[in-house]
Amino acid sequence: MAADAEALEQVRTIGEQYKYGFVTDIEADFAPKGLNEDIVRFISKKKEEPEWMLEWRLKAYRHWLTMEEPKWQKPQYPEIDFQDSYYYAAPKTGDKPKSLDEVDPQLLEVYEKLGIPLREQEVLAGVEGAPAVAVDAVFDSVSVATTYKAKLEEQGIIFCSISEAVREHPELVKQYLGSVVPYSDNYYATLNSAVFTDGSFVYIPKGKRCPMELSTYFRINAENTGQFERTLIIADEGSYVSYLEGCTAPQRDENQLHAAVVELVTLDDAEIKYSTVQNWYPGDEDGKGGIYNFVTKRAACRGKNSKVSWTQVETGSAITWKYPSCILQGDNSVGEFYSVAITNNAQLADTGTKMIHIGKNTRSRIISKGISAGKADQTYRGLVRIQRGANGARNYTQCDSLLIGDKCGAHTIPYIESQNPSAQVEHEATTSRIGEDQLFYCRQRGMDEEEAVALIVNGFCKEVLQTLPMEFAVEAQKLVGISLEGSVG
Amino acid sequence: MALLEIKNLHATVDDKPILNGLDLTIGGGEVHAIMGPNGSGKSTLSYVLSGRDGYEVTGGEVLFDGKNLLEMEADERAREGVFLAFQYPVEIPGVTSITFLRTAVNAVRQHHGESPFDAMDFVKYIREKAAGLNVSDDMLKRAVNTGFSGGEKKRMEILQMAALDPKLAILDETDSGLDIDALKVVAEGVNAMRSDERGLLVITHYQRLLDYIVPDHVHVLAKGRIVKSGGKELAHELEESGYAEFLEDAA
Amino acid sequence: MPDGSGHMQPYLDQALEGASNLVGSGVDWIDALRRAGADAYGTHGLPKRRDEYWRYTNLNALADEEFRLANGAPAIGLPSLPHKLVAELATYRVVVVNGRLRPDLCALDGLPDDVLVSGLEDLMAAAPARLEPYLGKIIRLDEMPMAALNTAFLRDGMAMFVGDRVVLDKPVHLISITAPGDRPLMVQPRHLVVLGKNASATLIETHITAEGGSSFNNIVAELHMDDGAKLNHFVFQEEAETSVHLSGTAVAMGADTTYDSFVLQSGGAIGRSEIHAYLNGTGGDCRLDGVYLASDKQVVDNTTFVEHAAPGCRSRQVYKGVLDGQSRGVFQGKVHVLRDAQQTDGHQLSRALLLSPRAEIDARPELEIYADDVKCSHGATAGELDDDSLFYLLSRGIPREDARRMLIEAFLSEAIAEIPLEQVAEDFTTHVRQWLANNVGSARGQD
């Protein structure tokens, strides 16, 4: 309850609608606008990549040229002019700094303003007593700082930018990159494979529990720039890691594309907990500007008894389009998807998950809470597939939508495919509006309507929010309130 | 020859050992009570005896009327005369109680070479049994246990026992969730079934039920084996002292 | 009407060939309707896997083999019907063989005043103006490519008009027989039902196949319900295992109407029942229930679209299926609530039992909601029989196969309990038992 009270406090005190909308005037190094093989080579060269990496990018690029932009999703958007965008933008600071003291103070200020601790003794803003978090900070196309690297290295844990991993750990990257999301997977993942710029790489060795939360903080700053980050996390046998991802962008009138790919691999008895608080700039009330967040996230639970848990709180972006998924190959492996998606004003979202049961006794659980307000439109789309050999598989899906106001929409499209009689699949979904009696009860106790809505919606989402690591849960609760500002009255 | 002989029985659930060398012999006409703390394996014993899937016997043997009980399928055991009154009777929407009862009774009758009841005769047969247990025609028309109160479910269990006329009846916490009046009705139903041939195994956590169904022997189950046996006075001792000493002793 | 690449869609040539000789040809609106059907189908073609509502039901069989349009109705007599109790009901009987009305087999004596039951082609010849306000008015050709194909072939079937306030004393039983010869046969029947204000009727459809080769039966029914009308609609799909049975039903519901539909599908190599219900007036109440039983390599598809276009309507759907052998069940259901349809109450349930390790169920219950004051939900389950229930039955001495049958029957009973006509419900139960006896172990126990 304390956290709820804090969320309310935050709703009360926050004046602006999107507090991360500032632009930092920092000189940037751009690749020429547009997309062609030379740009792909340029990016690869900038990153000092080996030949095999360049070849892989080119293969993806050539394949991408043969593909058509998909149109089956619910949110439709004007055609993207892929030639009218920058594919590489980096703050002009010379070489990557060796230590934090060498980082451009202006950049440090950005992260300070965002509440992201880049000094190792600091903790996430506003959360006293929270445990240390290691952070990889990605600014436009490059990783500007990674904290606690040395401390993690002592345990054999690799946490660095993907560019660095390509250079320093090519054997791991070669083995796993594209092994979960192949370069030819889908239009945006293929584009990402050709032009990805940065992102994080994590390897947890056998039997190690990562002693702290790992976190990447993505920031788009430059104008007309697409962000194409690539994240790869490998949890070797018996290991465990909890990984957090946050993102913001300045307030701009034009749309910017963010097309990331995240690949997770768990081997026997390993577990990855992946949490996202997505707060890209959503555009203004009339739908002008905002990020197109078209992301491919997929986990391969290769090992037996392995587990991947996705938690996402999606409040930002003009359009969110993503389905963090689990391929449950290992016997007894477990996939979880917990999602809160809030769309307000003119935001659109088409999100959900896919759970593919291949191994025996595999289990999946999907809890999705969608809140739609203003003129927003939101779709939950999910696939649960039980393959022939998945004896004893279990799925439980609960999918609830809440509508606030009579101009928004909420849609639920589950696909349920079962080929095994010993599997049990159970799906439930409801759509309703916020309870008038609940609202009245809160208001009768002295809350104004916005406070009451924030409180009720936080309650509606509780099951999901409580799966977040503590540091994120508080922030997420605040976001729930903020995202719904102006949705009532 | 005893009606039921359990020798050094070991059983696991999900590879977890629950019964660890249990011995128990019940003769015809005897009433045995098993008492024990929660989680000691009382329900597990009842499921192992009635043949539920997932309860794996890893050692020992069980003879029922001299036959190897463990070799039989669950329905075969029931037709041979093993009856279990469930701690949590199962709801079966869509199957009326009367159809369910008739199917079961006829399966047992045919097993013993008797002719099955037709619908009319069965109604007569079951009404007689139901009267004493306060089970109305209306209850018989409703789906099995579906929407029944706790007391109704337990009365339905006893009615099934009366209708199936088993040689051995195992009652798993039949007293749980019953108020004193309902308990009396159930206990009277059980006592009416006491006979020289029939064996009764009454599983309970509290001594209260045993004031109404007076046992010949009382056993204490802890950590998967019988740790103490005695006469009916043992139940009263347990009421005073609780189970704490057995939990330590058995460790 | 070739598609963009100049390619002629399968079957369109057959439709275009005969069109100018058909009854109604030369009547502007009928010509226009047939052309609109041909255009819509010509643009779309046979549904493919990438069509959202056809991803689970593959119509390659129709492309691989050329089915020829039936040439008149063969002179077969009325065969015995698979549903004895339904056959024994006192009904008005309409018989359609290979898509053509067979007046000699119909029994329509004693129809009340202000009720017309006739062949569609006869009415098209005699009084096309009577059909004009209704025929082709509620089928959305662009959303239903197979109904578009049927419209291109528009010719014969049953037309039924029930006047205002008339309560039909007996059900109308539409018996639809496909009688293939030795060549693959295609039939394109078209039915129209119009209920006036506060009229009330019961319509039973039985679909069967006579001896012969393979067949493709593409049916469309349009049901118009004026304010306050009430229609009970039962469909028994019992076609042969050599038959592709596709049925598209569209029902337009006025204010305070009640449409209660129950579909049993246990026949066909492919059986698809597609129902589009449009709740256009306030206070409408729509019930769509169904049971499907499939074995061998059957594909049984139930697809529903319920559109809440007016406030204060209610829709309820319960579909239950039992799948054995290598069969596949498909349930796709969409509840679409438009912006103004406040106070909508919509519920959908799909449950499937898989009896065999080779069987499959694909379900896609869908909610698309644009009004906020709604209560909508759906549920879907798939799996085998509940272990606890099975053990409870076994522990009472009931043999395993009997126990399984009892539980399957109980599983279906929730849907069957919704059947308002007692004989029909009884017939269903008998039918289900028979099917179970044939498919789930040996028959025993029970009555």
Ligand SMILES: Nc1ncnc2c1ncn2[C@@H]1O[C@H](COP(=O)(O)OP(=O)(O)O)[C@@H](O)[C@H]1O
């Ligand atoms: N299906 C099951 N799966 C896993 N553990 C079980 C299962 N059933 C019982 N157990 C465990 O077995 C032990 C004995 O349970 P039970 O026989 O129900 O005890 P009692 O009836 O004496 O309270 C407990 O530790 C319980 O948790």
Ligand SMILES: [Mg+2]
């Ligand atoms: Mg117990």
